Amino acid sequence: MRLNGEISSGEDEKEKQPGTTTFSGQKVVVGYALTSKKKKSFLQPSFTSLARNKGIIFVAVDLKKPLPEQGPFDIILHKLSGEEWDDIIEDYRQKHPEVTVLDPPDAIRHLHNRQSMLQDVVDLNLSDCHGKVSIPRQLVITKEKDPSSIPYEVTKAGMKLPLVAKPLVVDGTAKSHELFLAYDEFSLSELEPPLVLQEFVNHGGLLFKIYVVGETIKVVRRFSLPNISKRELSKVAGVFRFPRVSCAAASADDADLDPNIAVTLHFQMIYT
Ligand SMILES: Nc1ncnc2c1ncn2[C@@H]1O[C@H](COP(=O)(O)OP(=O)(O)OP(=O)(O)O)[C@@H](O)[C@H]1O
Numbered sequence: 001m002r003l004n005g006e007i008s009s010g011e012d013e014k015e016k017q018p019g020t021t022t023f024s025g026q027k028v029v030v031g032y033a034l035t036s037k038k039k040k041s042f043l044q045p046s047f048t049s050l051a052r053n054k055g056i057i058f059v060a061v062d063l064k065k066p067l068p069e070q071g072p073f074d075i076i077l078h079k080l081s082g083e084e085w086d087d088i089i090e091d092y093r094q095k096h097p098e099v100t101v102l103d104p105p106d107a108i109r110h111l112h113n114r115q116s117m118l119q120d121v122v123d124l125n126l127s128d129c130h131g132k133v134s135i136p137r138q139l140v141i142t143k144e145k146d147p148s149s150i151p152y153e154v155t156k157a158g159m160k161l162p163l164v165a166k167p168l169v170v171d172g173t174a175k176s177h178e179l180f181l182a183y184d185e186f187s188l189s190e191l192e193p194p195l196v197l198q199e200f201v202n203h204g205g206l207l208f209k210i211y212v213v214g215e216t217i218k219v220v221r222r223f224s225l226p227n228i229s230k231r232e233l234s235k236v237a238g239v240f241r242f243p244r245v246s247c248a249a250a251s252a253d254d255a256d257l258d259p260n261i262a263v264t265l266h267f268q269m270i271y272t
């Protein structure tokens with residue numbers, strides 16, 4: 001297959017994966033358009049090397065050049081945000097129906113907003129399905145709102161403390177993963193809308209993260225925010241920032257959990 005573009009050099013990809021055989025058939029070319037953060041986390045040498053052995057080649061899309069002039073690609077893998085990029089991808093999809101675009105902007109738009117993201121879970125209506133699947137009670141504070149009005153909004157909505165505050169927009173930046181924990185509603189006026197406020201759900205300081213790709217399902221355990229007791233709530237005030245809760249570094253897969261906790265947690269998986 002012909003290639004016009006920078007091919008992931010593979011120079012650092014010396015690590016051979018056990019059990020992999022070198023591919024000798026038709027190649028699949030994946031054009032990728034990712035942030036430098038995502039390139040670092042996703043396009044790891046061990047991964048691109050494994051992919052190469054299976055005939056999958058990653059080629060960087062040059063954002064300074066028109067997309068239709070690049071390739072040919074079999075797949076476009078992108079995670080960039082913004083209307084301009086969405087238009088480029090949509091236009092490319094129309095002109096190149098033979099290329100698989102993962103994911104078309106229209107199909108993932110609702111995931112860029114924490115309110116619309118969780119609406120799908122609500123719509124599934126799994127309130128009585130071998131247990132309870134629900135989302136935390138939440139309130140959206142739009143960007144037009146004056147932060148000083150947040151305490152009033154919270155009281156009006158009857159939200160119970162403590163509250164978790166998250167950026168409304170999810171755009172893959174480190175800032176969009178930030179989370180704030182507020183023990184009293186007044187300190188919420190220090191935060192910057194647009195926000196989603198959620199009631200804090202005690203979940204034993206652990207959560208299960210489930211990855212699904214086609215038929216393959218992988219479940220991992222992560223340490224999370226610990227339970228907050230009524231006593232603690234009555235003694236603590238203020239808003240606390242957590243840059244990244246339950247990230248990969250907080251893996252609890254090897255933790256020796258009390259079996260009783262593990263069983264309880266099994267029934268407490270929460271959608272956040
Ligand atoms: N309402 C809540 N009550 C208690 N803990 C919460 C709540 N919301 C989030 N958390 C904790 O904070 C973590 C991060 O929440 P967030 O909503 O940012 O998850 P996410 O966007 O699904 O995370 P990721 O970006 O890793 O996919 C959760 O995994 C959970 O441990």
Ligand SMILES: O=P(O)(O)O[C@H]1[C@H](O)[C@@H](O)[C@H](OP(=O)(O)O)[C@@H](OP(=O)(O)O)[C@H]1O
Nearest residue numbers: 037038041042079171172173209246247248
């Ligand atoms: O490492 P896990 O627990 O799987 O969490 C991932 C999040 O679920 C993703 O949302 C992050 O990607 P974005 O930052 O592009 O949203 C992703 O960011 P990363 O690719 O920069 O590591 C991870 O934080």
